[in-house]
Amino acid sequence: QVRLVESGGGLVQTGDSLRLSCAASGRTFSGYAMGWFRQAPGKEREFVAGISANGGTTRYADSVKGRFTISRDNAKSTMYLQMNSLKSEDAAVYYCASTGGLVVLTYRNAYPYWGQGTQVTVTS
Secondary structure, X not given: OOEEEEEOXXXXXOOOOEEEEEEEEOOOHHHOOEEEEEXXXXXXXXEEEEEOOOOOOEEEOOXXXXXXXXXXXXXXXXXXXXXXXOOHHHOEEEEEEEOOOOOOOOOHHHXXXXXXXXXXXXXX
């Protein structure tokens, strides 16, 4: 059974940084691409960043390029999202997700496994 557990969310101010973590278990972590999505109140869940199984390829939503960095440590079965220069529009519940393959995908339906989410609140 695949299990994804996010942590690291919290309340920060505009311009601050935050690092999210996603601990995975239940299958070979290094065999699957992973991603971060987010969902703000009243909005659709959207792709934020993705990383290939070996970490060699990353993709980002235009809204976070240059501010967020996705990474993974396959030895620790953990994925990270470093978020810098946070803006009010970054406030959302952030979800960790795992695909069924090696390559990075940006659409939600490509991810069969999801964590429970972690709240990020950004105040001005």
